[in-house]
Amino acid sequence: MTASRARSQPGVTGASGPLWAPDPDFAATTNMARFTRYANETCGAATDSPEALWRWSIREPEAFWNAVWDFCGVIGERGERVVVDFDRLPGARWYPDARLNYAENLLRRRDDGPALLFRAEDRVRRDLSWAELYDKTSRLARALDALGIEPGDRVAGYVPNMPESIVYMLASASLGATISTASPDFGVQGVLDRFGQIEPRVLLAADGYFWQGKRYSSLDRLPEIVRRLPSVERVIIVPHTEPDPDVSAIPGGVLFDDFIDPWSPREIEFRRLPFDHPLYILFSSGTTGVPKCIVHGAGGILLTHLKEHRLHADIRPGDRAFYYTTCGWMMWNWLSSTLASEATAVLYDGSPFHPGPHVLFDYADEVRMTQLGVSAKFIDALGKEGLRPRETHDLSSVRTMLSTGSPLVPEGFDYVYRDVKPDVHLASISGGTDLCAGFVVGHPLLPVWRGEIQAPSLGMDVDVWDEEGRSMPAGKGELVCKSPFPSVPTGFWGDDDGSRFHAAYFDMYPNVWRHGDWMEWTEHGGAVIYGRSDATLNAGGVRIGTAEIYRLVDRMPEVLESIVIGQPWENDTRVVLFVRLAEGRSLDEDLESRIRGEIRENASPRHVPARILQVADIPRTKSAKISELAVRAVVLGESVKNVEALANPEALEDYRNRPELRA
Structure with missing residues (x-):
């Protein structure tokens, strides 16, 4: 229905x-x-x-x-x-x-109906039936089991959102392994900051990924990542952007199909473990x-x-x-x-x-x-x-x-x-x-x-x-x-x-x-x-949720998006708003006045920014969330402790040493 x-x-x-x-x-x-x-x-x-x-x-x-x-x-x-x-x-x-x-509960079907449908922009189209998903999981689980993967072992994926990522998760979970994933647009340090803490035994990676019609390779980063992850014994490479990638430079590297090739599908022996x-x-x-x-x-x-x-x-x-x-x-x-x-x-x-x-x-x-x-x-x-x-x-x-x-x-x-x-x-x-x-x-x-x-x-x-x-x-x-x-x-x-x-x-x-x-x-x-409370502004003793400002500013046709922080100023906190504008628009006196008026009329005078500044881009985390804390750190002259967590760290330079924020 x-x-x-x-x-x-x-x-x-x-x-x-x-x-x-x-x-x-x-x-x-x-x-x-x-x-x-x-x-x-x-x-x-x-x-x-x-x-x-x-x-x-x-x-x-x-x-x-x-x-x-x-x-x-x-x-x-x-x-x-x-x-x-x-x-x-x-x-x-x-x-x-x-x-x-967990995997046993996800693989309760085993028929010819569709289990996974996959598209990578307009470049890749693949689907898996429930029966195909079960069999592929079974083969990978047998290969991982032969490698000696035990309950509690960590396995990691540096992968696009693709069928093999789910197959890998299911096969690992069937054995009781613990799974972590990161997207392939993470740089070397971003991967190490995550997987380096948990010491995985196996790493799944694709040869690359597509973004806005372009192909990006992961193969050039993988040797350095694997070299600095000494716990990794095997690197399983999924061909995604090319049919037969060369993995010879990757320590422990093997193509996905070659890794599972010795193992035929059979009933999966799901390891039932504590809740x-x-x-x-x-x-x-x-x-x-x-x-x-x-x-x-x-x-x-x-x-x-x-x-x-x-x-x-x-x-x-x-x-x-x-x-x-x-x-x-x-x-x-x-x-x-x-x-x-x-x-x-x-x-x-x-x-x-x-x-x-x-x-x-x-x-x-x-x-x-x-x-x-x-x-x-x-x-x-x-x-x-x-x-x-x-x-x-x-x-x-x-x-x-x-x-x-x-x-x-x-x-x-x-x-x-x-x-x-x-x-x-x-x-x-x-x-x-x-x-x-x-x-x-x-x-x-x-x-x-x-x-x-x-x-x-x-x-x-x-x-x-x-x-x-x-x-x-x-x-x-x-x-x-x-x-x-x-x-x-x-x-x-x-x-x-x-x-x-x-x-x-x-x-x-x-x-x-x-x-x-x-x-x-x-x-x-x-x-x-109204936003994260640790990013809540406290101007004149009044707590202000940043989302209250975004909902007013971002609906203006000239503003593509915005980011707001609190800047310590004269024993108080003042509101500073940064705006990314539509192409061809600039932050003139008229637009700045209209932004202030919109906020004053629809929120409160306390919400009105003390400073409004135009920027070229808004820094975001890898999961596409704007990073108010990173901007605040740059404005205050502090270091951003983990720049690798940002999808576009270069955007921060536009916020550094702005003379408008020193007066």
Whole structure:
């Protein structure tokens, strides 16, 4: 059933009603509606509304997570105990008697239906059926097993978002290995800053990648990377940009097909391991130092992603789920898990604007995507381009459009419902690498209100607190989670005493997770994220979320994008705004005055920047997030501790030693 069965109101600025609400007949078919009935009938949940279901999920966590396990058909032995030491955060242990394997849950199908669809810009097109995915995973698992890969061994991937990346993850997970990935646009030091900390035994790499129609080689970097990673015993090279790359210069290098060639496919012997056995090591963005190595347990990732996919994103067997991501962002891990819902994972690598801004919508129509996931900045860019996919594309298969990476501004909601698809469930979601999941997410049974994330995720005891640890029903404060949840990381790699892990999330409010986002509840029960609280400005004693400024400035037609920081000045903090303008535009007195007026009128005088400066580019992390902290460090004359975490570090030079910031 497609989203055409949903009722919607086109997004119009100032509209008093919701932008979209599910048609009752459509709503009744959703997984969320089915789960609600299941919880009421089997657990006595007695919930009669989405809010009541959420409150039951945090009031009765054992019943709720058991219901998710059973409803989603998790493969494995659950055991009797659900959680021990629930009063400890961190420290609670989920399903301490369980045994499962993540890969076994993702490979539950073995037929000729499509499991993976892949495009690399307009250069590569490949698909794998469920049977082909299983057999290829089996062969690679046998080859890794022969190499002696054991549970807990680390394996790493320096790869595009391509089928072999998922095959490698599944084969490694079937053996109980712990997986880390980085995208191939990382430089040598960026790779070493990550993989050097975890000492992988095997490295998967592609020969290169495509970006904006050009081929970029990875083969020239790999010898240096491998030389400085002495733990690596084997480097498996996937031909991607050329059919038969020369790997002779890479120590331990072997082509993918040659590595698996001696092994025929057979039944995979999945190693069932404890619930909290380390599955993934993910990395923080690393712009304030060497990236933190965040360890995630297999069971927590599986159960949490099943909940988000099946219930909140309404992913069903046979769906075709897409998220634009690289292997350097947690959304790749999130997307990979859609296989556990028996959905096809739709992969894309390369620029989402090559050969034009329509390319992802072309792809959506071609493969009949049901879930289309992009970043908020992508939606903003499409609006700036004036693209109107609803006039040029069908998109009738798309039920849900997801957005994350940064707050989706109200104008982004308007754009989607006006120019993309008026009858789609637009699910803005927010969470992070830290939990590899979302705290506030979409909900298929609730209306979509302009500028709002719909609801807290089920099982997540989310709240907004002030600096004193008091709950705030209204007003902006710290996003916290007051109770344990299954995807709390097991810790940081190498943090033997847990001190760095504790300092990252639990120092401000003991026994409560402080996420580091600045948030506010809405009158509809939804949430608005105002940016990172550690980048929150404090001008004249008033805390200002940077997203409050971006949503006003970035909607101006002359401004392509902006970045704002707080600069210490005369015993206070002043707001400094940098803008990247449309081609041919310059920051003259008229535009500067209009920017100030827009902010003063629609935010407050406190938000108005003391300085507005034009720049050529905005520095971003590898996962495309603007890096306010790196800009602030340059402005203050401090060193950026991990320039390798930035996709475009050269952009920082435009911010250095600006005379306007010395007066």
